[in-house]
Amino acid sequence: MTQISEISLKVNGEIHTRPAEPRMLLADFLRHEIGLTGTHIGCSHGVCGACTVQIDAKSARSCLHFAVDVQGCEIRTVESLADGDVLHVIQQAFHEHHALQCGFCTSGMLMTVEEFLRECPAPTDAQIRSALANNICRCTGYANIVDAVATAARRLRGEREEASK
Amino acid sequence: MNREKSDSLIGQSKARREDEALLRGEGRFIDDVPVPRGTLHVAFVLSPHAHARIVSIDSEEARALPGVVAVYTAADFKGLVKPIHIDVSMAGYYAPDRSVLASEVVRFVGEGVAVVVATSEYVAQDAIDLVQVDYEALPAIVDMNEAMLPGAPLVHDDVPTNIFFSGQFSTPDFDQAFAAGDCKLKETFRHGRVAGVPMEPRGCLAIPDGADAMVFHTSTQIHHLVREALASHLGRSESCIRVVVPDVGGGFGTKAQVYPEEFIVAALCFKFRKPVKWIQSRREELLTNIHARDHQYELEASVSQEGIVLALRLRLLANAGAYSTYPWTSTLECTGGARMLLGPYKIRNYAFRNYAVATHTGPSGVYRGVAQPSAMMALEGMMDRIARELRMDPAEVRRRNLIQTEDLPWTTAVGVPYVTGSFAKCHELALERAGYAGFRKTQPADRLVDGKYRGIGICNMTELTGGGAMAWRARGLARVSGLDSAMLRVEPAGSVSVFVSHAAAGQGHHTTFAQIAAQYLGANYADVRVLQGDTSLSPYGTNTFASRSAITGGGAVISAALTVGAKMRRLAAAMLGCTQDQVELRDGMAYSTSGSSVTFGQIAEVAYSMSSTPLPSGETHGLETSAFYDPPVIIVANATHVVEVSVDALDGRVTIERHVIAHDCGTTINPMVVEGQLHGGSAQGIGEALMEELVYDEHGQLVNATLLDYLLPTAMDVPRFEIEHLESPSEGLGGFKGVGEGGVIGAVPALVNAVADALSGIGANVNRTPMRPSYLRGLIRGATCTLETTAQPVVKSPAEIA
Numbered sequence: 001m002t003q004i005s006e007i008s009l010k011v012n013g014e015i016h017t018r019p020a021e022p023r024m025l026l027a028d029f030l031r032h033e034i035g036l037t038g039t040h041i042g043c044s045h046g047v048c049g050a051c052t053v054q055i056d057a058k059s060a061r062s063c064l065h066f067a068v069d070v071q072g073c074e075i076r077t078v079e080s081l082a083d084g085d086v087l088h089v090i091q092q093a094f095h096e097h098h099a100l101q102c103g104f105c106t107s108g109m110l111m112t113v114e115e116f117l118r119e120c121p122a123p124t125d126a127q128i129r130s131a132l133a134n135n136i137c138r139c140t141g142y143a144n145i146v147d148a149v150a151t152a153a154r155r156l157r158g159e160r161e162e163a164s165k
Numbered sequence: 166m167n168r169e170k171s172d173s174l175i176g177q178s179k180a181r182r183e184d185e186a187l188l189r190g191e192g193r194f195i196d197d198v199p200v201p202r203g204t205l206h207v208a209f210v211l212s213p214h215a216h217a218r219i220v221s222i223d224s225e226e227a228r229a230l231p232g233v234v235a236v237y238t239a240a241d242f243k244g245l246v247k248p249i250h251i252d253v254s255m256a257g258y259y260a261p262d263r264s265v266l267a268s269e270v271v272r273f274v275g276e277g278v279a280v281v282v283a284t285s286e287y288v289a290q291d292a293i294d295l296v297q298v299d300y301e302a303l304p305a306i307v308d309m310n311e312a313m314l315p316g317a318p319l320v321h322d323d324v325p326t327n328i329f330f331s332g333q334f335s336t337p338d339f340d341q342a343f344a345a346g347d348c349k350l351k352e353t354f355r356h357g358r359v360a361g362v363p364m365e366p367r368g369c370l371a372i373p374d375g376a377d378a379m380v381f382h383t384s385t386q387i388h389h390l391v392r393e394a395l396a397s398h399l400g401r402s403e404s405c406i407r408v409v410v411p412d413v414g415g416g417f418g419t420k421a422q423v424y425p426e427e428f429i430v431a432a433l434c435f436k437f438r439k440p441v442k443w444i445q446s447r448r449e450e451l452l453t454n455i456h457a458r459d460h461q462y463e464l465e466a467s468v469s470q471e472g473i474v475l476a477l478r479l480r481l482l483a484n485a486g487a488y489s490t491y492p493w494t495s496t497l498e499c500t501g502g503a504r505m506l507l508g509p510y511k512i513r514n515y516a517f518r519n520y521a522v523a524t525h526t527g528p529s530g531v532y533r534g535v536a537q538p539s540a541m542m543a544l545e546g547m548m549d550r551i552a553r554e555l556r557m558d559p560a561e562v563r564r565r566n567l568i569q570t571e572d573l574p575w576t577t578a579v580g581v582p583y584v585t586g587s588f589a590k591c592h593e594l595a596l597e598r599a600g601y602a603g604f605r606k607t608q609p610a611d612r613l614v615d616g617k618y619r620g621i622g623i624c625n626m627t628e629l630t631g632g633g634a635m636a637w638r639a640r641g642l643a644r645v646s647g648l649d650s651a652m653l654r655v656e657p658a659g660s661v662s663v664f665v666s667h668a669a670a671g672q673g674h675h676t677t678f679a680q681i682a683a684q685y686l687g688a689n690y691a692d693v694r695v696l697q698g699d700t701s702l703s704p705y706g707t708n709t710f711a712s713r714s715a716i717t718g719g720g721a722v723i724s725a726a727l728t729v730g731a732k733m734r735r736l737a738a739a740m741l742g743c744t745q746d747q748v749e750l751r752d753g754m755a756y757s758t759s760g761s762s763v764t765f766g767q768i769a770e771v772a773y774s775m776s777s778t779p780l781p782s783g784e785t786h787g788l789e790t791s792a793f794y795d796p797p798v799i800i801v802a803n804a805t806h807v808v809e810v811s812v813d814a815l816d817g818r819v820t821i822e823r824h825v826i827a828h829d830c831g832t833t834i835n836p837m838v839v840e841g842q843l844h845g846g847s848a849q850g851i852g853e854a855l856m857e858e859l860v861y862d863e864h865g866q867l868v869n870a871t872l873l874d875y876l877l878p879t880a881m882d883v884p885r886f887e888i889e890h891l892e893s894p895s896e897g898l899g900g901f902k903g904v905g906e907g908g909v910i911g912a913v914p915a916l917v918n919a920v921a922d923a924l925s926g927i928g929a930n931v932n933r934t935p936m937r938p939s940y941l942r943g944l945i946r947g948a949t950c951t952l953e954t955t956a957q958p959v960v961k962s963p964a965e966i967a
Contacts, residue, residue, distance in 0.1 A: 045873065095180060100184060107190050137364070141846075
């Protein structure tokens, strides 16, 4: 159970190799082994969504995966969203709409929304709410998050149109 | 400072300064604080029994596990930390001190029995499963009504009849006043047990600082009170303990307590002379963080034919759980509920008896709103019953009883002063925004439209905010000051550092206190930086709970800014060759009336003797001051919630069609932040009213200690709130009132009344929370089965009555 082996993960485009137990959770590996503490652990049983990361571009609960199981996958965390000094469109929209208060659930929200807006670039409010239902926020009452996602969707569509011209 | 409102920083929706780090994943919550090499990790062995005698604890196997440093039980802490003692003098209250780990007897499921100290968190978790505890199960009591019966199992041998606290109150000649009413109504309201459930569980990290001191990082709202508690219980001086608050992932009052784990981690740090860390699991969070509500209001009203409430009589039970909690004791819920029950109404005759009842359940404490959601649920539920009884419109009954502007200042029958407010105005504004009159006009008597029962509910609410020294002295809480403080310093190059005695858990202090400081100092907003949550940075304070930061911290910041500003004007006057009255500080500059100016940086150079201009004679060096602010005894905010719901006739599921809030929190610092508080608070109220409940079985097992089973509102459950702002500035410095708890206080009763209204057509009596589909479906089935024999109440409009 406590055997330690080398675990190698590709996180945000970079390979990290650390000795770890096979039972080490992906969330713990990200947070405590490679120091990416933007991914938060809210419940450890896959309900709250605070620990949401992306595994091969799909949102996933990092508290429900063993690090050893996702070797060879592309892991993406909240730390990858901003481009240097420039916030990601979704992050910027969250800021403008006051879509976060304590900020603990925010990382997971952002990773869920990033995938959602790739899959559903022109969502209705109802679709946004359905997508957000994967992630619990105890501070905001959600309305500002819904607005932020709608704004981000609009801007991302604009960026894509601009790029396709 | 005397500028027009339009260019004032107070009242602007400044985007939050705390956002960027959080959005980048660069927040630093308690589990993100870097741990020094050699940090020890602890995990707790929790009681699986609600009530049992500890026969033996065998930790041999656990201690043999590689990486385990120690396993401690209650006995090992003797001499390290005193039993938790709350310094309080209040008539009618007694609760025994609490051992930091259960000693001999466990009293609720989740109570700590032993603690494992290990070199890693994983090893500590492994080891707790190897600690063998032999228990002798004892009968447990869960229900507070049963706990008060003779012969009930006692939670503590020295608390007879399981009553931690009982109190009573009556206005003069109450019985006579009550007898005078034309009609008497009685209802029992039950409010379920809920919890704050911040998304971040608790945790702490204690790091030695030299031979006899410690830096204690903890996810708390009350760092100064934690420091004091640790010092007094560990036999150390406050000067040797620095409490630092990291980013906190939601508090809602659940982190405005000092918990056994904090004492234990601090004691182990001193004992082992090593850093010690503990991070709570979600299961522990639901089992051991303070629970809230679990109240029963037996309310009687005496009413005139015109719908005037002449007198109210209340018997209030609050389930306090197994232990009194530090520092508030187990009295706050039942005293607060009784005290606030009168709300915004002119009710002159009032009598109550209130009880805090010990049971074998998790200890209760001060969750957002404290007892005000349940008190308003009882009060506003009674208003609706009066309306039904007298066949009046519920809005009209309220109208006839509300405190009018010309009645202010008003002192309630229990002595709470209402100095400013907009009770009647809020009521009308919310009704108008909600289209109340139109809704009533088209609402059928049976309330049934397209397979759904449709109803509308009103809650007029008051919220106690701030709370100065007098309020806490009156409660007998010796170690809760009531003051808060700010230290404001203009640095040598002219930027402004403001250290406040608060600690935020998402409220936006870095932004709002900077707005206040910049406004009252005349500084550039961009040049002001706020620091908080560190006992070594700011002067003493009472910290962040009970909707107090804007009032107490805001007042302290204003006071400090005015003092430093006065000195800057004197220095600037000397530099500009004018009198201080001729100097205005604005946007980081000092301007004389003749048009000449100097920058804050230039003034600071003089103050720090870095300029060729000497310090004027009679002035001292530096540009800083510490200010304490003791606000008025209490500041009352008010609001009206109007909620429109539909209840599915088949499955009992509630949909919130509209939720309107008209509120008044005095002078608004940042409307965006205020709306955020209302949104979040109201969402918690929706959870509390419709789905949340901690459920104990008859043996005292908490059957839903996971987030799979304890339901929290999601984006699918919470509507878009429609908000109207009113501003009746308070009598405090800055005119602020608190707004942190109003959302939950107003939402719960308005929802209960809306659902009750929806089901009134079939004669169902809705009088408890949570209103889950199972409960409502039961009411609908029961009512519709007997519908033929039930007279249908008719609600008349005021015009029809007239």
